[in-house]
Amino acid sequence: MDAQNFLTMSMDELANEISETKKKLSALEQLMKIRQQLGERTTRQIEAKKKAEKRAALKNNRTASTSMPASDTVAESQYGQDFFSEREDY
Numbered sequence: 374m375d376a377q378n379f380l381t382m383s384m385d386e387l388a389n390e391i392s393e394t395k396k397k398l399s400a401l402e403q404l405m406k407i408r409q410q411l412g413e414r415t416t417r418q419i420e421a422k423k424k425a426e427k428r429a430a431l432k433n434n435r436t437a438s439t440s441m442p443a444s445d446t447v448a449e450s451q452y453g454q455d456f457f458s459e460r461e462d463y
Contacts, residue, residue, distance in 0.1 A: 382390070
C-alpha cells in the first residue's frame with residue numbers, strides 16, 4: 374500500500390486492512406513456531422543418531438578388543454592401527 378492510498382482510505386477500510394494484517398502476522402507466527410519445533414525435533418534426532426552411532430562404535434571396539442590379545446591392543450594404541458598390517462609384510 375502506498376502513501377496516497379493510505380491517506381484516502383476510510384476508517385472502515387483501514388480497520389479491514391489492520392485486521393487482514395493481524396491475520397497474516399498470526400499465520401506467520403504460527404509458521405515460525407512450527408518451523409522452530411521441526412528444527413528442534415531434527416536436532417534431537419541428529420543428536421540421538423550420533424549417540425547411537427557412538428554407542429555402537431564403543432560396543433564394536435569392546436568386542437574387538439576382547440578378541441584381540443592384550444599385547445596387540447597395547448601395540449595398536451601406541452603405534453596406530455596399521456601397526457600389524459605393516460608388520461605382516463616383513
